[in-house]
Amino acid sequence: MNSDEQLILEFQKGSRDAFREIFERYREPLYGFFRRRLENPARAEELTQECFLALIRNATRYEPRASFRSYLYGIAVNLASAEWRKSGREVEQVENHDCAAREGNPDAALWVRRALENLDKADRQVLMLREYEQLSYSEIAGILRLPVNTVRSRLFRARMALKEKLMPVQGDAQRKIEEPR
Amino acid sequence: MNRSTQHAFEPEEIMAYLDGELEAHQASALASHLEHCGECQAVAAQLRQVSERLLDFQIEPCPAKLSDRIVESSGQEEQSAPSQSAAEKKPNRRLVRGLAWAFYSALVLVVAWMAIPNLLRSKMSPEQASALARRRIQQEGTSVDYARVGPAVPPPAKPSNGRTATGLQTLATPGIATDSNGNFHGLGDHAEGIFGGMPGATAGKSEEAEKAQGIEAPEARGPMIVQTASITILAQNYDQASAQIQPLTSARSGYLQDMNANSQTDSARSVSATLRVPDRQLEGFLADLRKLGHVEQETRNNREVTDAYIDLTARLKTARATEQRILQLLGTRTGKLSDVFEAEQELARIRGEIESMDGQRAHMEHEVRYATVQVQLNEEYREQLNPESFSTGRRLRNSLVEGLGNLAAGITGTAIFVFAYGPSILFWLGVIGTPAWFIWRRLQGTQKKDSNQAV
Numbered sequence: 001m002n003s004d005e006q007l008i009l010e011f012q013k014g015s016r017d018a019f020r021e022i023f024e025r026y027r028e029p030l031y032g033f034f035r036r037r038l039e040n041p042a043r044a045e046e047l048t049q050e051c052f053l054a055l056i057r058n059a060t061r062y063e064p065r066a067s068f069r070s071y072l073y074g075i076a077v078n079l080a081s082a083e084w085r086k087s088g089r090e091v092e093q094v095e096n097h098d099c100a101a102r103e104g105n106p107d108a109a110l111w112v113r114r115a116l117e118n119l120d121k122a123d124r125q126v127l128m129l130r131e132y133e134q135l136s137y138s139e140i141a142g143i144l145r146l147p148v149n150t151v152r153s154r155l156f157r158a159r160m161a162l163k164e165k166l167m168p169v170q171g172d173a174q175r176k177i178e179e180p181r
Numbered sequence: 182m183n184r185s186t187q188h189a190f191e192p193e194e195i196m197a198y199l200d201g202e203l204e205a206h207q208a209s210a211l212a213s214h215l216e217h218c219g220e221c222q223a224v225a226a227q228l229r230q231v232s233e234r235l236l237d238f239q240i241e242p243c244p245a246k247l248s249d250r251i252v253e254s255s256g257q258e259e260q261s262a263p264s265q266s267a268a269e270k271k272p273n274r275r276l277v278r279g280l281a282w283a284f285y286s287a288l289v290l291v292v293a294w295m296a297i298p299n300l301l302r303s304k305m306s307p308e309q310a311s312a313l314a315r316r317r318i319q320q321e322g323t324s325v326d327y328a329r330v331g332p333a334v335p336p337p338a339k340p341s342n343g344r345t346a347t348g349l350q351t352l353a354t355p356g357i358a359t360d361s362n363g364n365f366h367g368l369g370d371h372a373e374g375i376f377g378g379m380p381g382a383t384a385g386k387s388e389e390a391e392k393a394q395g396i397e398a399p400e401a402r403g404p405m406i407v408q409t410a411s412i413t414i415l416a417q418n419y420d421q422a423s424a425q426i427q428p429l430t431s432a433r434s435g436y437l438q439d440m441n442a443n444s445q446t447d448s449a450r451s452v453s454a455t456l457r458v459p460d461r462q463l464e465g466f467l468a469d470l471r472k473l474g475h476v477e478q479e480t481r482n483n484r485e486v487t488d489a490y491i492d493l494t495a496r497l498k499t500a501r502a503t504e505q506r507i508l509q510l511l512g513t514r515t516g517k518l519s520d521v522f523e524a525e526q527e528l529a530r531i532r533g534e535i536e537s538m539d540g541q542r543a544h545m546e547h548e549v550r551y552a553t554v555q556v557q558l559n560e561e562y563r564e565q566l567n568p569e570s571f572s573t574g575r576r577l578r579n580s581l582v583e584g585l586g587n588l589a590a591g592i593t594g595t596a597i598f599v600f601a602y603g604p605s606i607l608f609w610l611g612v613i614g615t616p617a618w619f620i621w622r623r624l625q626g627t628q629k630k631d632s633n634q635a636v
Contacts, residue, residue, distance in 0.1 A: 023251055031243035045244055052251045108237035116238070130200070131235045137202050152202070156193045159231045166234045167227070 004068035012059050023052060026072060033076050033133060038083070047083060051076050070139045073129065077143055115165040123158035126151055190214060192224050199228055405545075407484045408460055408552035410467060416474035419560035423452050426556060429469045433462040435551070449562030457551040470556060477559075490545055497538040504531050 002010070002018075004025070010018035030051055034044035054075050062071055116124055125144065129135045137155075141148045190198075190211050197203045198211045215221050416422035423442075430437055435458030444450040458466045467479075507528045511521065 027247065027251075028243050031247070032240050035240040036238065041241070045247055048243070049247060049251060108234070109239060112235055112238040127235075131232060132238075137197075137200070152193060152197060155200075156196050159196065159228060162231050162235070163227055167230060 005064050008059060008062050008068050008071075009064065012062070019056070022055075022068075029133065030072070030076060033073070034080065036128065036132060037080050043083070047076075047079050051079055054079070066142060067139060069135065070142050073133055073135060073139075074143045077125075077129075112166065115162055118165065119158055119161055123154045123161070126154040127158035127162070130155055188214070188218065188221060190221065192228075195221060195224050196228050199225060199232075404485050405487045405490050405549045406460070407486055407548045408463055409482045409484075409555070410463065410552065411478070411480045411555040411557075412467065412470055412476060413478040413557040413559070414470065414474040415477050415559050415561050417561050418474075419450055419558070422473040423450075423558055425473060426452070426454055426456070426470075426558065429466065430456045430458060433458045433466045433469070435459065435462065435466065435554075438553075450560040452556075452558045454556045454558075456554045456556060458554060460550055460552045463552040463554070466554060470554070473558065474561075486545055486549065490542070490549075493538055493542050493545065497535065497542060500531050500535045500538065504528065504535060507531070 002021070004022065007015075007018040007022050011022065027048070031044060031048045034047045034051075035041060038044045038047070051072070055072060058075075062068070116128070119127065126140055129140045129143070130137075135143070137148050137151045140146075141151045144151070146154075194203065194207070194211065195215075198208055201208075203211060215225060414422070427437060435456055438455040438457050440452065440454040442450070442452040456466075471479075507524060511524055511528070
């Protein structure tokens with residue numbers, strides 16, 4: 001099985017199959033990336049398409065110094081930021097109740113969305129890239145142009161904030177985590 | 182108790198461990214710590230729970246139509262772009278960036294090359310600026326030196342057997358040229374062909390000759406600045422202050438250009454004067470003026486006329502050179518009387534221009550040498566209780582005369598009004614009043630009749 005980097009290099013040489021393979025691998029994750037950040041599912045679909053089109057147009061710019069995942073999600077983050085600037089407001093989390101998750105508990109999904117909306121924007125970006133896109137700290141740092149330690153502290157802060165919102169207070173261990181150092 | 186004293190690992194490190202982001206040796210140490218530390222196990226459990234709860238946020242699958250569109254787009258891109266390597270398809274980004282940097286660097290250099298001489302000049306001493314101006318003028322092919330106006334004729338051409346060698350040769354004076362026969366062109370068609378075969382017609386004059394007939398320029402100086410100042414002073418002792426204006430001006434080798442005094446009864450007196458003082462005395466003179474009272478307003482204005490002076494001087498030199506050349510030609514050449522007459526007319530015209538430019542130049546130099554100071558001196562006015570200056574009898578008489586005058590004016594005005602509007606008033610009274618009178622009479626008659634009947 002070829003790695004992402006091998007596939008994109010093959011695509012640079014003109015292999016259409018390589019691109020198809022990349023597309024199959026990242027179609028759902030990329031759609032999920034935009035879907036979780038945009039209210040409008042049609043717009044999320046369009047941005048997914050734009051992201052792949054940008055990849056096609058700029059595939060020649062890819063240099064195998066960074067991971068392909070970082071490269072692709074870097075494009076996606078830029079597109080989401082552009083969308084935010086264009087709409088003049090933050091790319092909010094989904095608020096439409098009709099878009100509730102089809103799997104699992106819809107109420108729980110809504111609860112999570114609300115909790116995410118209440119996070120700091122920068123913290124939320126880091127957390128979502130980690131939890132949903134499964135990017136490593138260094139990959140997130142590369143995409144957001146932040147030091148790795150900043151990524152880690154933001155991630156921790158976001159998780160602690162979410163713990164407050166998503167879970168009831170549990171015993172002494174809970175409180176001891178928050179003790180000032 | 183502080184958590185760090187009890188645990189070797191921070192919660193953030195536990196989080197990194199769970200995310201697989203710790204170094205191997207730290208991870209193994211933390212794993213062994215977690216085995217026996219219940220508190221850290223609780224932290225880890227909470228972090229895991231957070232991640233698990235986040236997974237509840239699932240979204241619907243990606244629409245299938247997206248697949249077709251993207252794959253189609255991929256095919257179109259493939260067709261439009263041949264399968265080449267990255268370097269062949271797109272220009273190298275580093276190369277583009279390098280070219281952009283080179284372009285901007287060149288742009289900055291050009292701007293600096295254009296701007297730095299001006300900046301330097303603004304910081305130069307007057308002498309340096311003057312020298313720079315001379316060099317620049319010489320580079321531009323004009324031998325004008327505003328500090329010392331020298332010969333106007335360009336470097337003398339070597340005479341060759343008494344005639345100019347070949348073709349049309351331009352003389353020092355713009356607009357005048359000789360052809361291969363030495364005939365003039367450019368001084369009007371009438372001058373052409375008069376002076377045939379002039380040997381050395383293009384030869385310039387020697388430096389000494391130019392100096393002899395040249396213009397003695399003002400002493401070398403920097404940029405020529407026309408200075409003007411305006412000062413408004415409120416003087417407590419107006420008489421003393423106004424009397425000092427003239428002496429102060431004379432003491433600074435200046436002079437009074439014009440003066441206008443205003444001294445009305447029951448109001449503050451003032452004097453407005455235009456004074457001229459040597460430019461180098463301006464600061465001291467203004468300091469003297471400030472001592473006359475409270476300065477209410479002071480303005481300064483400097484206007485540079487260096488370029489205008491250089492231009493005027495160049496045109497003057499050119500005109501002088503032309504004058505000399507015509508004189509020389511008139512003295513050495515023969516021709517028809519009408520041609521000579523026309524040349525004399527041209528000479529008169531040029532001399533007129535020279536006189537005019539001389540005047541302008543002298544005026545400009547004077548404006549530079551003597552600064553203009555506009556002084557407005559106002560008295561600090563104090564209202565005074567004036568005793569009655571007229572006696573009671575005189576006042577009564579004056580009142581009587583004024584009353585008679587008012588009476589006469591009233592009679593005259595009434596007469597004028599009656600004559601002017603009387604006919605109109607009578608007319609309209611007749612038109613409106615007569616019917617009204619008849620109606621009133623009839624009403625009165627009716628009332629009497631009713632009363633009689635009642636009786």
